[in-house]
Amino acid sequence: MSNLQRTIKNEVVLSGVGLHTGKEVKLTFKPAPENTGINFVRTDLEGHPTIEALACYVTDTQRGTNLEKNGVVINTSEHVLAAIIGEEIDNIIIELSAPEPPIMDGSSKFFVEALEKAGTVEQSAEREVFEVKEIISFKDEETGSEIMIMPSDKYEITTMVDFGTKILGTQNATLKNITDFKTEIANARTFSFLHEIETLLDNNLIKGGDLNNAIVYVDKPLSDETMKKLSKAFKKDSVTIKPNGILDNLTLHWPNEAARHKLLDVIGDLALVGMRLKGKVIANKPGHKINTNFAKKLNKIIKIEKRNNVPQFDLNQPPLMDIHAIMKILPHRPPFLLIDRIIELSDTHVVGMKNVTMNESFFVGHFPGAPVMPGVLQVEAMAQCGGILVLSTVPDPDNYLTYFMKMNNVKFKQKVLPGDTLIFKADLISPIRRGICHMQAYGYGNNKLVVEAELMAQIVKKQEE
Structure with a gap:
């Protein structure tokens, strides 16, 4: 892969429903000029306001990575961002007719397919890359979550997750090269535990979900009342538990699909650094909060390095021009x-x-x-x-x-x-x-x-x- 920036060749459109808002939404990927970066545009609002995909605009990470600028919101941005990074695209416009991208099947698969359908083209400007020279780490003392990046000759990620439940337990996932994103990570779907689904349903916070866009791990007994509630929410005559402890209608792509999806989230959230990374990321119990806080820390370090990158020249040598x-x-x-x-x-x-x-x-x-x-x-x-x-x-x-x-x-x-x-x-x-x-x-x-x-x-x- 050359070090030139890339955008897509053609516009491409996807439609679907936002997971948390339940709103129908049309998403349009559009080519963008050099040095544009990744920009979201809300076409449903007057003036079509733009929100750049940068960590400084992260306001909420409760149920996804949500961005806000001047009162304009983009919800659950991470799956789209992961697909863009996975396809090694630098400049792109993402038009949305609602606050939240479509959840599709809960992975990045359909976004990757759309971007590949659009095609990519190299641009003239060089890609900006943050090359990690020493270990940078961030820890959330409250949760024990920790994320770090160390020097490497490429961008690679390892996630280690421990969910503290018998049904899921501890899982690991590794992406050795970003070029393997499509085959190794993109299809990993979002997941939740039954107790979380119940809380979200009780608070009317998951309006666009069904059994096709989220893996649900059953971490508690499934009562008749819960069965009815889930059947109604997911528009099914009945729901049952598979032998591997997940609700029916879904088959896992990999035994460690949950850890792979957490890795997908890390890629999407670290896209908010605003430039390519060259280093090895190791994330222990990652989540949107620590991921985006780490992206903000990297932003600060990059800014300081840029400012302190004093060029050194031998002023005793003859100049190019006097x-x-x-x-x-x-x-x-x-x-x-x-x-x-x-x-x-x-x-x-x-x-x-x-x-x-x-x-x-x-x-x-x-x-x-x-x-x-x-x-x-x-x-x-x-x-x-x-x-x-x-x-x-x-x-x-x-x-x-x-x-x-x-x-x-x-x-x-x-x-x-x-x-x-x-x-x-x-x-x-x-x-x-x-x-x-x-x-x-x-x-x-x-x-x-x-x-x-x-x-x-x-x-x-x-x-x-």
Whole structure:
């Protein structure tokens, strides 16, 4: 598998009923541009609001992994997300005509089949992968559940479950490679114990269930009253118990199907990290709560690593471009030329440098008693690096000017003082098209992140002004 992002080729539709809401729902998988990620869209609501599949939007894990953003809810997202990860799809739109995806048979099988029917296509942008370098763990002291991830050359998962009942007991399941998801995990159906089903029915919380979309393990005597209640709920003349202790009308795909379904849930919940994982996950007694809390912890670690990933360069080596070469490309001139050197330049990234001296013109009026480089000029310096990147794509850069289009998520982390050496690194978020450069930029000084921003700029021919 290449390291390029993937989306689906064609739209594909599934219909069914939500397990907990009991509502009829149409689910449409749609292709999405590079760097979109996995997005849910509620087509039944005004404005078709979008909820990104990210751990920060998890609000409830009682009966599935539920997301909420600005009051808009997606219930029971995990089976769909697991199928998308299992098919190694990075960018996709999931349109829903109700809050909850269809439960189908309680597994990811039908979602996998739909995605394979839609087909996949590689995109231009590289896939973002979090490569685990050391063991990261999370434990729920209350339940004893624990999940960890350790270094590995691929994404693999092991689940160990202990349900504390004679009927089910202890089970393990392992997925050695995500490419085996379809054959080893996708068909594993959701399950519940009889006492849980009774509680859900009594509280009117399982409106879309029947004996075809959940394995029910009988962990208590089945009274006549319970039999009648189940028969009515599942629209059956009668229900009986199989010799292996599950209600009738279902045959287990594997003896450890429950552990395999828990593994499926882990994959779906960890999709909320928002990028691919390269590491071995070991989950002991996993559940949606600990899975999603672990995803949130991984998000924080990834964010810190990104910010602290200070590029190291030998500044004594001759630069790729000195100030004279820069002035041949950029239209800026002192005192507003804020880049001294270009250290690296490729089709997708640029690294530049600036020496901040006491002689800078802006120190004359910006806190002259305690000089600090203005934040807006730090952003401008990063943008000038981006200008080098986009202007390098045309044969006559001196005939173009660069203009800001927008900036998002600008953050200033440290003061920049006279004597500091700033290193700016900008990476394309998407390929340059029609002279538009969309990039994520970082500025570092004294081995610390000092500024970051998402920037978009466009080059325009001078005569087109």
